[in-house]
Amino acid sequence: MSKLTSVSALDELRKDILSRRDPKKTKLSVCSGTGCRAYDSEKVIDSLKSGIKQHGLDDKVDLVTTGCHGFCELGPVMVIYPDGIGYFKIKPDDVDDIITETLSQGKVVDRLLYVDPEGNVITKEHDIPFYKYQNRAVFGSNQSIDPKNIEDYLAIDGYQALATCLSSLSPEEVLETVKKANLRGRGGGGFPAGQKWEATRNAPGDVKYVIVNADEGDPGAYMDRSILEGNPHSVLEGLLIGAYAIGCQKGFIYIRQEYPLAVEHLDRAIEQMRELGLLGENILGTGFNFEISVHRGAGAFVSGESSALMSSIEGKVGEPRPKYIRTSISGVHGRPSDLNNVETWANVPLIINKGVDWFTSIGTEGSKGTKIFSLVGKVNNTGLVEVPMGMKLHDIIFKIGGGLRDGKKFKAVQTGGPSGGVIPEDMLDLPVDFDALNKVGSMMGSGGMIVMDEDTCMVDVAKYFLEFLADESCGKCVPCREGITQMLHILKMICAGEGQPGDLELLEEIAAMTKACSLCALGQSAPNPVLSSLKYFHAEYEAHVNDKCCPAHVCKELITYHIDPAKCKGCGKCLRNCAVGAISGTKKEPHVIDLDKCTKCDTCFMVCPPKFSAVTKLSGNETLPVSES
């Protein structure tokens, strides 16, 4: 490809690409994101390639290997256009049928279609509830492009926004547009991106930087990874637009080393941009110069904090800086540096292309646009979902997520990752909105959403998140380092049945100090899992401390396993599976667990046939139900 030396040359190239494409042609969009790869999507793709060739369908069918579609639960995922047929859980063996039936004869392979919990078969991908209630403004393009091919991005108006900015908008106008759109930081803080840009723009200094924060570290969250894997150019285009508005010639992308596919696609995308002259000097002949370097982070959670991230870019240890001066004024090498999250940058080209009115028409008063969440935990449909801001948590979990697994009862949803908080059932009407979530002691965070059912112990959950944070604290300041250590120690004692009166007050005391006095946002938000669970599930903590009872039957030290003689039919399954020989009994007679031998491994509970459900966990003062006979 030759370098594009003007905006009209870009238009010409786009026309040329589109002229070579037929929108009516059958297109297979197969996910090759990290999630589907784990389900062997690459083998499916290889079989498809050779199958298409064998059947001589090369001219009739386009095969596009894309990034994440979102419905990771049911990977590998495929959508067949133009009809929009959705196939799920495809195995390499299914490929023959897809080719001989669907591609050759236009017949649908029923067994690969989505079946909803009521048993209804849904043919079209966009009719599936998981997709139907989403608004995939940012994430939707993943399905139509091969992230390794810049032509695919150009075909969907890629770099049109950049061209518009460079050729017909002044930097001030671009800045005004983003400010008017009230685009707020998707990384968690929700700080208005336009204000950040402006602060960097107005900061004194000739050399300024723009940075992509792709140091996504929340356990279970992978929105940013999937955008970078599936549509790296959308982030890069946003970055260039930001650089133009702020007045920067140099950008950094700080990405986790643990995201090899995202790094690969990003590197490839940057290479292609350079080939087309979208990076370097005099971009599109407009006199705008820009260079990008990709910095791979070693995977420290704290490096997602802005000043720690910038230290890391400088080659220093990723520790937050103690200064009361914003990185937009003094960041990398002391230069003004604007840092925005992956998803924030990816929104920028959309705002330019579709306009402020479009963007602000989505969302709530204070939070505009959409937000991508990784919906995980005990819901039926796990995956990445993009919803308009303001959607109720209830709708996300029950309409899109399809409710809880195995008919269990909802208990809480944890938003905002380790620094977020838990939200109980009576607050499910809350809209997802930066301010609404902060108000109840949680936060939007980067978009982690973990659904918990009745079998989840909230003390155990708080302990889990503090364990993560104790590992990830940089250890520099006392409140975070010592505060997390001792809070975790107390929680461990509570879960082990060694809780004492006063422990909960002590937890609150340390949490308040850690929140108020820590050096950086990691420490300041670290007590959130403890504080929010204490607030909404106080009775559960009290049960642990006072009655030595874990109501959810999770904390091993507080539970015992029993076999209900009224239910046990003596099938012997538990006896055979018990690793320590703690179960005795004769065939067809109720079995008994020897509590002295029992190691509480949970095996008997899991293997007991559901029709009997004779193995019961008891905690505290609980007793086996008195038999009815």
Next chain:
Amino acid sequence: MSQVNITINGVNIQAEKGMTILEAARTAGIFIPTLCYHEELESYGACRLCVVEIGQGERKKIVASCLYQISDGLVVETETEKINGFRRTILSLLMHRWDSIPASLLEKYGAKSNERFTDNMTYCILCGLCVRFCHEVKGANVLGFIGRGTIRQVVIFPNQSAKYCASFCPDEMECLHYCPTGVISSQYYGSRPADGQALPHAHPVCINEDINILEILERVGYISK
């Protein structure tokens, strides 16, 4: 130097522009406790004992006074009930790393050790004074931190031999005079780890024997076997 007017604990004070709250307070004879601060070294903001409340009413916030620069009209409170409560918690936590925190400090804020806390008696409170002295004053960078979170500790970097250390501080390790807990001086007063001594002994402040630093360094490829 231009002067600015600030209020500390209700008293109007004139201080030099560019000072931190801590500097202004100390110049005016107002006590703010610190453990990681040293006037010769750059502020570090790690012990957080120096936190104060600034602003008024709804806009009150808590900042580390060793880092926060004063501006005209700034209102500071150094000893509110809230702040002193935080200091009490911080000191109580630190008592489980270092059991000889000056009694005056503990008494002033009513800090007591808590039997519900777990002990991690390394005697090193990770204030970083030795590390910063080595870096900022000596330009030696012989000392540094290793590990993060609770396993963070100060070490002599293994590729910096005792001889190298001696080339900066020929008579004695001067950093020991900066150590507030005395953990360096108690071990190495008048001596230093011998050159060529087995490396695990060459990090004076590493008390936590559970952690094999060499193993960690090997694992991350910093040194080879």
